[in-house]
Amino acid sequence: MHRGYARAEAQDFITAEVIPSFPGDEQVFSLADDSGNVIEDEYMKYVKELLAEAPYMNSMVDKIAQDCLKEADTEEASDGGCNPTAIKLAHCLFRDIQLNCPEDQIEDKQSCEMLQERLKSGPPPQSR
Numbered sequence: 008m009h010r011g012y013a014r015a016e017a018q019d020f021i022t023a024e025v026i027p028s029f030p031g032d033e034q035v036f037s038l039a040d041d042s043g044n045v046i047e048d049e050y051m052k053y054v055k056e057l058l059a060e061a062p063y064m065n066s067m068v069d070k071i072a073q074d075c076l077k078e079a080d081t082e083e084a085s086d087g088g089c090n091p092t093a094i095k096l097a098h099c100l101f102r103d104i105q106l107n108c109p110e111d112q113i114e115d116k117q118s119c120e121m122l123q124e125r126l127k128s129g130p131p132p133q134s135r
Contacts, residue, residue: 039093047076054100063109071107075099102126 038049054072058064064071079096106123113119 045076045080045092045096050076050096058104061112063112064104064107067107071100071103075103 038053039045051069051072055068058068075096078099079092105119106126108119110116
């Protein structure tokens with residue numbers, strides 16, 4: 008079932024596969040180049056493998072993956088900082104997987120509905 012699977016997989020995706028290393032460190036992530044840009048072929052392959060255990064997502068995987076790639080690839084790194092594309096991509100994948108989960112695959116409908124409403128409303132306002 009969907010509950011738990013996506014959260015753990017999204018966290019693995021964020022911490023082990025996409026987030027680029029700090030500038031100057033050896034590149035150890037397979038889905039990003041030295042500049043932190045996502046390698047599209049590797050990314051698409053990974054997303055398909057990630058969702059292979061969720062066959063109910065098969066009809067949506069390409070659309071979700073492509074939409075998130077387009078959404079995340081909107082900014083350049085600022086003055087030697089990290090490229091934000093990777094974290095935006097991971098967030099988009101998590102969000103779109105959660106929002107597109109078929110109802111018959113959800114174990115805890117109340118929690119899922121609360122999460123989906125939060126995801127639909129966007130990020131909370133930032134405090135200064």
